[in-house]
Amino acid sequence: MSNSSTTAPMLETRSLECVRDDRLLFSDLTIKLAAGEVLQIEGANGSGKTSLLRILCGLRLADEGEVLWQGEEVADVREDYYANMIYIGHLPCIKGDLTTMENIRSLLDTRSRSASDDEIEQALAKVGLAGFDDVVSKALSSGQRRRILLAFLQLARAKLWIMDEPLTALDVQGVALVESMLMEHRETGGSAIFTTHHGMQLPCEMSSVTLGVKC
Amino acid sequence: MLKAFYHLLARDLRLAFRSRHELANPLIFFILVVTLFPLAVSPSSETLQVMAPGVIWVSALLSVLLSLDRLFKQDYEDGSLDQLMLSPNPLVILVLAKVCAHWLLTGLPLVLIAPLLGMFMYVPDEAVGVLMFSLLLGTPVLSLIGAIGVSLTVAVNRGGVLLSLIILPLYIPVLIFGANAVDVASDGLSVRGQMLFLGAVLVLALSLAPLATAVALRITASR
Numbered sequence: 040m041s042n043s044s045t046t047a048p049m050l051e052t053r054s055l056e057c058v059r060d061d062r063l064l065f066s067d068l069t070i071k072l073a074a075g076e077v078l079q080i081e082g083a084n085g086s087g088k089t090s091l092l093r094i095l096c097g098l099r100l101a102d103e104g105e106v107l108w109q110g111e112e113v114a115d116v117r118e119d120y121y122a123n124m125i126y127i128g129h130l131p132c133i134k135g136d137l138t139t140m141e142n143i144r145s146l147l148d149t150r151s152r153s154a155s156d157d158e159i160e161q162a163l164a165k166v167g168l169a170g171f172d173d174v175v176s177k178a179l180s181s182g183q184r185r186r187i188l189l190a191f192l193q194l195a196r197a198k199l200w201i202m203d204e205p206l207t208a209l210d211v212q213g214v215a216l217v218e219s220m221l222m223e224h225r226e227t228g229g230s231a232i233f234t235t236h237h238g239m240q241l242p243c244e245m246s247s248v249t250l251g252v253k254c
Numbered sequence: 255m256l257k258a259f260y261h262l263l264a265r266d267l268r269l270a271f272r273s274r275h276e277l278a279n280p281l282i283f284f285i286l287v288v289t290l291f292p293l294a295v296s297p298s299s300e301t302l303q304v305m306a307p308g309v310i311w312v313s314a315l316l317s318v319l320l321s322l323d324r325l326f327k328q329d330y331e332d333g334s335l336d337q338l339m340l341s342p343n344p345l346v347i348l349v350l351a352k353v354c355a356h357w358l359l360t361g362l363p364l365v366l367i368a369p370l371l372g373m374f375m376y377v378p379d380e381a382v383g384v385l386m387f388s389l390l391l392g393t394p395v396l397s398l399i400g401a402i403g404v405s406l407t408v409a410v411n412r413g414g415v416l417l418s419l420i421i422l423p424l425y426i427p428v429l430i431f432g433a434n435a436v437d438v439a440s441d442g443l444s445v446r447g448q449m450l451f452l453g454a455v456l457v458l459a460l461s462l463a464p465l466a467t468a469v470a471l472r473i474t475a476s477r
Binding site: 093096097098099100118119121122124125126128129130131132133134136137141145146148149150151 | 257258261262265268269272273328331332333334336337338339340341342343348475476477
């Protein structure tokens with residue numbers, strides 16, 4: 040049976056291997072992520088979770104193996120992949136000198152997405168930043184900055200979310216917010232891959248991959 | 255694609271105007287260095303006139319060199335650079351936007367203030383136009399080549415020395431032809447050759463440097 044792009048999983052890796060400073064982090068890693076699936080990457084500190092996520096989004100090159108987006112190698116369909124994938128790293132990517140609104144706009148601009156002021160305000164209200172749209176971001180707490188990213192995540196309308204420690208600096212309500220956002224995303228056919236050291240309670244099936252089992 | 259270029263350019267300009275003290279740094283450095291020469295060497299018009307092209311061009315070059323750090327450092331540190339690299343738009347276009355913003359904020363002010371410093375240094379009136387025009391052609395090249403160096407060294411702590419070692423050799427042709435053009439113009443001779451050379455280098459840098467920078471950024475991110 041031919042592996043046409045309609046039946047191929049959204050994201051797939053084939054025998055991925057990553058070596059860092061002469062240390063083998065993982066090898067022969069095969070992941071299949073279907074639409075609507077949520078995957079958690081587990082592992083101790085330094086087991087290669089961030090490296091794996093960076094390989095998945097194409098920022099880092101795998102030492103072996105390949106990453107496929109809807110059945111095609113990521114390097115060949117980079118534009119389509121990046122239009123549908125969003126990566127939230129552990130760095131905030133928020134400019135302290137810009138206001139909340141400007142930060143969201145500039146993040147959306149890099150993805151060639153536009154949103155009206157109303158849409159942005161709605162998204163901000165949802166993440167608990169209503170009324171903060173004209174506040175310069177350096178005046179916000181680190182949790183609030185993470186919330187700007189959550190608002191951006193909603194407005195970007197990507198099919199695949201790759202998130203490195205999305206719960207960093209968030210309070211209890213923030214964690215619940217991320218959980219509900221993930222559920223909503225999943226219901227609309229989106230997928231997500233994330234790492235976290237906090238307990239994430241999703242009322243749905245969630246697959247997981249553990250790196251560095253030896254530790 | 256043009257939109258992405260324009261948006262990033264606008265963002266960088268806006269950010270720069272939000273921290274104005276940094277904005278003025280290269281310009282003040284340029285003015286200070288040039289004005290120190292009459293004090294340190296000699297205030298006589300003959301001496302200054304001979305030195306002027308070299309002094310002004312070297313100061314402009316160092317001023318650009320010192321400002322290069324700003325090009326990618328902040329974006330690298332706060333993670334915005336990753337987002338740029340994950341943009342569906344070609345990275346080359348985004349790099350070009352950032353370099354354009356850098357030139358508008360550092361190179362262009364140097365070009366505009368140059369006639370004043372030329373007067374300080376007794377550059378003859380007929381050579382002032384050439385001074386400005388040579389800087390107008392030369393400073394974008396400095397920004398473009400500098401971007402390659404910065405993208406390679408942005409992840410290195412205290413990469414300043416390394417950066418100078420990488421890009422200064424590439425700056426030297428621009429320096430030689432730029433300073434020589436002003437020198438020759440002071441003697442009332444034609445500078446067509448020098449200007450054509452600077453123009454050619456600008457076209458070359460404009461077409462190749464963003465490609466090299468984009469590749470270098472990908473290498474930096476993959477570490």
